[in-house]
Amino acid sequence: MDVFEAIHSRYSQGKVKPDAVPRALIEELLRAAVQAPNHYKVRPWRFVVLTGDGRDKLGDVMAASQRENHPDFPQEAFDKARATPLRAPVVIAVGADKPGEPKVLEIENVCAAAAACQNLLLAAHAMGLGAKWRTGEWARDAKVKEFLGFAPDQHIVAFLYIGYPEFIAENPPRPSFEDRTVWME
Ligand SMILES: Cc1cc2nc3c(=O)[nH]c(=O)nc-3n(C[C@H](O)[C@H](O)[C@H](O)COP(=O)(O)O)c2cc1C
Numbered sequence: 517m518d519v520f521e522a523i524h525s526r527y528s529q530g531k532v533k534p535d536a537v538p539r540a541l542i543e544e545l546l547r548a549a550v551q552a553p554n555h556y557k558v559r560p561w562r563f564v565v566l567t568g569d570g571r572d573k574l575g576d577v578m579a580a581s582q583r584e585n586h587p588d589f590p591q592e593a594f595d596k597a598r599a600t601p602l603r604a605p606v607v608i609a610v611g612a613d614k615p616g617e618p619k620v621l622e623i624e625n626v627c628a629a630a631a632a633c634q635n636l637l638l639a640a641h642a643m644g645l646g647a648k649w650r651t652g653e654w655a656r657d658a659k660v661k662e663f664l665g666f667a668p669d670q671h672i673v674a675f676l677y678i679g680y681p682e683f684i685a686e687n688p689p690r691p692s693f694e695d696r697t698v699w700m701e
Pocket of ligand 1: 648649650
């Protein structure tokens with residue numbers, strides 16, 4: 517698949533099969549991710565790959581955090597939180613490093629980590645995998661960050677949910693660039 521075909525035909529796949537994805541394929545995705553540009557070659561991306569029981573452990577942390585923050589919530593909410601990482605056989609949490617020196621800006625590190633995410637999504641698509649980029653409250657949750665080994669003030673830019681697609685949906689073409697672009701000539 518050439519790069520234009522991959523870009524234009526990639527859509528988020530929220531529903532994927534529970535079938536395991538071989539580690540070699542996950543490594544292929546990570547190899548693609550780290551081809552992203554980054555300022556000062558700081559390689560600011562951090563990946564935590566959760567498969568199998570790793571996802572259950574993350575789900576336990578999510579449920580415990582929610583119980584602590586919202587003890588009034590019904591049990592179903594905690595059960596839903598616990599099941600969050602089980603939506604796909606592979607979940608990759610992507611963090612961006614805090615800058616370690618003044619010339620490196622936090623926003624640049626976040627941009628580079630996001631570029632790595634898009635590389636990974638395109639690679640997944642080209643390999644016949646389905647994937648979806650999510651963040652939500654869990655990307656900002658202190659206990660989740662601690663469990664994943666991220667510092668409290670470090671950004672989690674994505675949870676990438678990856679697996680073999682359940683089905684390929686017909687997606688409408690995305691809006692044009694035109695109303696988001698000015699030309700200065
Ligand atoms: C930074 C970021 C965070 C996102 N977080 C969520 C999320 O938490 N839940 C969700 O359903 N979609 C989220 N999305 C959107 C989807 O990943 C997806 O891009 C969107 O549904 C558009 O679909 P498409 O990828 O098929 O064009 C997020 C996208 C980005 C870039």
